[in-house]
Amino acid sequence: MQAGYARVASKTVVASCRAKRIVLGTPLEGEEWSLGPWPVLRHLRLLLESLSALREGELPAIGEADATAAGRLRIETFPGSTLDSFLFPGSEAHVHFQAGLGISALNSRGRLYRGATPPERVALVLGAGGAAAIPCLDVLTKMFNEGAVCLLKMHPLNSYLGPLYEEAFAIAIEQDFLRVVYGGSEAGAYLCRQKGIEEIHLTGSAETHEEIVWGEPAGRAKRKAIARPLLEKPVSAQLGCVSPVLVVPGPYLDRQLAEQAIGLAGAIVHHAGYSCTTPRLIVMPNAWAQRDPFLRHLEAALASAPLRLAYYPGATERWQFLAKQRPGAQFVGTTIGGMLPWTLVPGLDPADRNEPLFSLEPFCPIVSEVRVGSSDPLAYLEAAVEFVNQRVWGTLCATVIVHPRTLDDPAIAPAIERAIGRLRYGTVGVNAWPQLSFSFGTSPWGAYPDSTLADIQSGRGWVHNTSMLEGIEKVVVRTSASSRRKPVYSVGHRSAHRLFRRLAAVERSAGWAGLPGVLEAAYRG
Numbered sequence: 001m002q003a004g005y006a007r008v009a010s011k012t013v014v015a016s017c018r019a020k021r022i023v024l025g026t027p028l029e030g031e032e033w034s035l036g037p038w039p040v041l042r043h044l045r046l047l048l049e050s051l052s053a054l055r056e057g058e059l060p061a062i063g064e065a066d067a068t069a070a071g072r073l074r075i076e077t078f079p080g081s082t083l084d085s086f087l088f089p090g091s092e093a094h095v096h097f098q099a100g101l102g103i104s105a106l107n108s109r110g111r112l113y114r115g116a117t118p119p120e121r122v123a124l125v126l127g128a129g130g131a132a133a134i135p136c137l138d139v140l141t142k143m144f145n146e147g148a149v150c151l152l153k154m155h156p157l158n159s160y161l162g163p164l165y166e167e168a169f170a171i172a173i174e175q176d177f178l179r180v181v182y183g184g185s186e187a188g189a190y191l192c193r194q195k196g197i198e199e200i201h202l203t204g205s206a207e208t209h210e211e212i213v214w215g216e217p218a219g220r221a222k223r224k225a226i227a228r229p230l231l232e233k234p235v236s237a238q239l240g241c242v243s244p245v246l247v248v249p250g251p252y253l254d255r256q257l258a259e260q261a262i263g264l265a266g267a268i269v270h271h272a273g274y275s276c277t278t279p280r281l282i283v284m285p286n287a288w289a290q291r292d293p294f295l296r297h298l299e300a301a302l303a304s305a306p307l308r309l310a311y312y313p314g315a316t317e318r319w320q321f322l323a324k325q326r327p328g329a330q331f332v333g334t335t336i337g338g339m340l341p342w343t344l345v346p347g348l349d350p351a352d353r354n355e356p357l358f359s360l361e362p363f364c365p366i367v368s369e370v371r372v373g374s375s376d377p378l379a380y381l382e383a384a385v386e387f388v389n390q391r392v393w394g395t396l397c398a399t400v401i402v403h404p405r406t407l408d409d410p411a412i413a414p415a416i417e418r419a420i421g422r423l424r425y426g427t428v429g430v431n432a433w434p435q436l437s438f439s440f441g442t443s444p445w446g447a448y449p450d451s452t453l454a455d456i457q458s459g460r461g462w463v464h465n466t467s468m469l470e471g472i473e474k475v476v477v478r479t480s481a482s483s484r485r486k487p488v489y490s491v492g493h494r495s496a497h498r499l500f501r502r503l504a505a506v507e508r509s510a511g512w513a514g515l516p517g518v519l520e521a522a523y524r525g
Contacts, residue, residue, distance in 0.1 A: 002044040005136070005168040006508045009037035015160050016132050020272070021309045021338075028306070030496025031271055034488070036132035038500050039439040041507040043137055046080070046441045046466035047144050054113045060467050062442075065103055069417040073097040073105065077442040077467055078477070086515060087503065090480030091436065093443045096421070101471045109468040112147045121198040123148035124191050128203035129157035129312070130274050133439075136165065138201055141463040143177060148199065152180045153188055155204075157313065188212075192231060199234040201461070203276075205361075206239045209456050224454045235453075236461030238446060240276040240361045241394025241425075243434070246384045247294065248416070249285045249375050250403025257290060258297045260401055265301035266489040267399075267433040269342065272308035273365040274315070276458075277397055277435040280362060281348075282369040283388060285380040295346060295369065301491045302332045302342040308365070310340045315364040319343065322356060323366050340365050347371075350387060359393045377412050381419045389424050395448035396458035397427040397434035420476055424448045426458070432479040433489060441466050443475045 016032040017024055050060035063076030078093035079085040097105060112118060123142045127135035135152055142148045154162040162180050172178040181187070185208075192200055192212050202209055214220040215230035223229060245264060252260075267279050282298075284291050310316050323329050323343045331341040345368040348355055357368045373383030388398060400420065406412050420428050426447045427434040437443045444465035447458035449472070462472055479487070488499060499518065506514040 001169050001172055002041070002048065002508075004170055005037075005040055005044060008164045008168045009041065009504060009508075012036050012132055012161055012164050015164065016158070019158070019160060020311050025497065027494055027496040030488075030493070030498075030500045032132065033497065033500030033504055034439070035130075035271060037504040038507060039133045039441065040136045041504050042439065043140055043441045043464065043466060045507050047140060050110065050466050050468060051113070051144065054110045059107070059109050062106070062467050062469075065106070068096055068421055069414065070421045072099060072421070072473065073101050073103065075106070075469075077469075077475075078437075078440045080440075080442045083506070083515070087506070087518060088436075088479075091432065091478070093437055093440055093475055093477040095443060095467075095469055095475055096473045097469075097471050098449070098473045105471050106469070108470050112145070118147045121148050122196055123150050124197045124200045125150050125152045126188050126200065126202045126204065126208075127152055127155045127158075129155035130271065130276075132158065132161055134203050135161075136168075138203060138463055139169075139178065141465065142201060143172070145465060145468055149176065150178050151191065151197070152178065153191060154180060154182050156182075156184050157311075192233075197233070199236070200231075201463075202235065202237040202239070202459075204237075204239065206456055206458075209235070209237050209239055209459070213453055213456075227454070229453060236463075237456065237459035238276065238396065238461075238463065239394075239456060239459040240363070241396035241447075241458045242280045242358065242361050242392050243277060243394065243397050243399070244281045244283050244388045244392055245279045245399040245401060246283045246381075246388070246419075247285070248377055248400065248402040248406060249288045249290070249380060250377070250406040252290055252403055254293065256403070257294050258301075261294055261297035262301045262490050262492070263433070263487045264399075264401070265298055265305065266487060266491045266493070267435065268367050269302065269305040269308070269365070269491060270435070270489050272311070274312045274363060275435065276361075277433065277438060279367060279399060279433075281357065281388075281392060282367060283384050284369060284371045285373055285375050285384075286371045288371075288375040291371070295344070299330060299332060299344060302344070305333075305342065305491045307333045307335060307339040307341065309338050310364065311338075312363060316340065318360075318362055319364045319366060322360070322362055322364075343367070344369065350391070358391055361394065377406060378415050381415050385419050385422050389422070394458045395424050395426060395451060396446075397429065397437075398423055398425040399429045399432070399434060401431060423474075424450060425474060426462075427475045427477065430476065430478040432477045433487070434477060435489070436479075437475050437477040438464070440477075443467075443477070444469060444472050445475075446472075448474060 013032045330344040348370040373380035444462035446462035451457040
């Protein structure tokens with residue numbers, strides 16, 4: 001499968017760029033390498049390493065274990081190697097485990113390969129329409145982490161990738177571990193009801209999950225009241241999020257504010273805003289003197305990013321509903337056919353229980369802003385965590401932007417760690433976009449594990465997770481503000497296409513030969 005995917009990797013990038021009107025050979029091509037070949041080849045390599053360890057009677061490799069501020073078991077999952085440290089200096093990821101689990105919980109990893117043969121079962125994977133890697137990564141998780149045979153239904157939006165996946169994974173198809181099929185929502189609904197399908201995995205919208213599990217809107221409330229879903233099969237899902245960005249007040253110089261704004265803008269514009277990890281809501285401190293300068297830097301960074309094709313179905317309608325008639329909305333960029341402007345909606349009312357931007361993921365190029373708490377970091381953290389946990393929809397991922405000196409302040413640092421522990425999100429990025437954890441592969445990816453079928457939020461279950469961990473509460477990914485390289489997703493990165501193509505090549509060979517080219521592209525960014 002690894003060799004087969006490597007043969008089609010560049011073809012998937014070409015096909016995706018054509019579908020989204022991205023000019024090949026430009027930095028925007030790097031998005032499709034980062035959303036497809038790089039994470040898929042990385043996951044395949046890591047799975048091979050984990051399976052090789054299990055075959056030798058060992059457990060998949062993980063980093064050091066310690067405890068969080070709340071006393072939870074914590075292990076390091078990135079960097080997973082010296083090569084990782086060179087590729088992403090200053091980046092690290094830790095998995096926090098659920099309360100009550102001790103070090104012995106790590107011994108259950110890979111038990112699928114160390115115990116009785118699991119029952120044969122077929123998992124239906126309803127593929128996502130966005131990032132090219134997602135259908136592949138979902139299938140790899142179901143096959144190799146959970147031991148299921150997979151029926152992958154491609155999303156109509158990127159069904160053009162299906163034949164390439166069939167070519168890539170021909171060996172799995174030939175041995176009856178995988179089939180790839182096509183069709184729209186009716187085909188998906190038909191497959192969900194078939195007796196031969198024992199479980200379902202979905203990456204998509206919460207509404208799609210509701211239709212599959214609870215049926216049409218007219219009867220949902222009654223079914224939920226009596227806890228009788230329309231579909232009584234195991235369903236795991238990743239369903240998006242109104243992903244918040246908590247900006248902790250700190251002693252920023254103006255250039256430091258600009259650097260943070262450029263990094264945040266890069267995450268906002270990446271993939272034209274059609275990612276479940278896209279920042280959607282900036283949570284600022286009340287009465288913070290640097291709030292207006294930060295937003296000015298953000299708007300300037302957005303202005304430097306080229307506008308993009310609004311290729312995702314319903315994007316224009318959502319943008320018109322959420323932002324077009326908004327008083328005070330700021331539209332950045334001159335639109336031409338099929339494009340939408342980068343849109344900033346500042347000054348939302350935190351007390352407004354009917355504010356749709358708190359409850360509806362835009363899935364288009366909109367980011368909004370709200371102010372809570374005060375300019376005191378401790379008071380702000382209390383208010384911001386409470387606000388996003390209670391008022392903002394979704395539990396997938398959140399970002400915390402915090403000054404390095406604030407992180408080192410003995411009066412504030414413990415409060416930041418407590419805030420990270422209290423955030424009910426599956427991934428928390430500290431000065432890091434959570435998308436990094438999505439791609440690293442050594443860490444699991446999923447929503448915070450407190451949702452129910454009746455209140456699904458961002459979903460249930462974990463994918464990726466090549467370390468085969470169990471009992472996960474969340475992942476925390478951090479990057480160092482002292483790194484001399486700009487983040488690979490920053491607005492204006494001039495060599496992103498070369499960088500991610502070379503990263504994919506490094507993952508394919510799992511060696512050091514490609515490192516000089518990666519470093520050259522990174523520093524030229």
